[in-house]
Amino acid sequence: MDRLVDLAKVLRSKNSGPFEITLDVLFDDEATYRRVKDRHVITEQSICKAYKLKREDIECIVFFDMALGVKITFDRKISSGTCFDRDVYGAQQHAPLMELLVP
């Protein structure tokens, strides 16, 4: 088992508009990308568990073979930059994803 962070070239979070957070995981070789994709490491279930989300909070999980990457987009509870938001750019919401284990 490897942690996702040890296999990914890029692993980041950011706003996609003020009402959503998007997580990107990018790989620099096809075999590793295939390993993560084919072993179903990144699923609604694993994301919900890592982020304490409900399934309906997740907008999409899309693999993009051409870029050797996967994108996960979920709804913000509080829109960017208003009262009680904690991360205006959404740039520090990726850490729980790093810890997913890849067989």
Added chain:
Amino acid sequence: MKRSFRILSPCGILGYGFPNASFQHGLEMKPDAIVVDAGSTDAGPHKLGAGVAIVSKLACKKDLRRLIVGGAKLGIPVVIGSAGGSGGRVHVLWTLSLIDEIVSEEHLERLKEVIVWGDIPKDAIKKAMQRGDVQPLGRNVPPLTEQMVDETTAVVAQMGIEPIVKALQSGADIVVCGRAYDPAPFAAVGVEHGFDLALSYHMGKVLECGALCCNPGTTKDCMMGELFEDCFEVYPTDPNRICTPLSVAAHTFYEKEHPYLLRGPGVVQDLSACSFESVGKNRVRVTGSSIRPSDGYWIKMEGARLKAYRTFVIAGVRDPILISKIEEVEQAVKGSVCRQYCEIDPSLYRIAFYNYGKNGVMGDLEPLGDTPHELGVLFEVVAKSQDLASAICASVRSTFMHYGYEGRKATAGNLAFPFAPSDVEFGKVFEFSVYHLMKVSDPCEFFPMEVR
């Protein structure tokens, strides 16, 4: 039609800066246009709501001067998207005042300036709402009401390429756009010169972040994009960076909800069939970009309204007994303050605590629960007025400082304040109240052109 067309993108946001050497190198490559994106909603709703820029005057003017002088020297147009950051009237006027200073200082009065405004009148939004032509952009965006429109300070919308093409056709040397879809100013320049819409848009999407699609990536350096009939190429003008097929393909992901379907004004870009290949030592060639008209022409509106006033305090906690029960103590402090002000309607203010070192960044989403040896505690009061926020916050601070929690040994004080005074009046807090699509019959309807 020219065989190829080069667009120089100096940086990811006008005012972020770029190295002189890279820019000069870019100019030596004889670009056909300089296009820069000045906009973003990333920094939250405050810039739009309060009518302020996202970069300093000093930084913006420094960048603008180099672009205008460089463009004038080569006789090529300079196009600025989403002027002033949010692209509202006040932001465009701020940008124009800087251009006026530069034009006068550099004796460039001969340049023809064209503005494309991007403000949406509130009565037009209300009419569109009545027709059913307004919808939230996202499942968790609340439906728009007339009250929300009235409370919003100013509404802008992201223009597509059509009004910018018009401005370019008028022979403009400098085009200053209000709020624009980030890739649109780049795409407009390509389309105006007869290049393919899909390639022009996709190249714009890559260029609008400056050299972010490079290794190493940054928004603070220059990129060149070159359009051909059946492909485009992108490359950094700084020899210390390179584009790789992966770095460019990966950039497609950036800040979008979907990796290869990108919705813009009147169009949907589909990048799923694209190929990215290395050319030479630092270039990437992209083929296979496609685009289709969307079902109806929808423009994305943005607006912010005043939500509250804030006062906050930053403090440190090192006492292990207090750290072990920090949330419990904070709730007790909150309860005590509410009782101290029992004559004030509690719906007029809210008190919040953020425990950095524990779950300050992620809040309820934080999966770990380790106990740190030190905490940064930020507490804030947001209220209907600044005076109320400051009064309540002062009481939170004094109550927290001296709160006698169960098991306390350190009876002299609970908080280490880094600053005196400790309470900071923040001012207005805004929220995005308009983040909605509006259907229009004419892509130029709300984006009038003005020749200066």
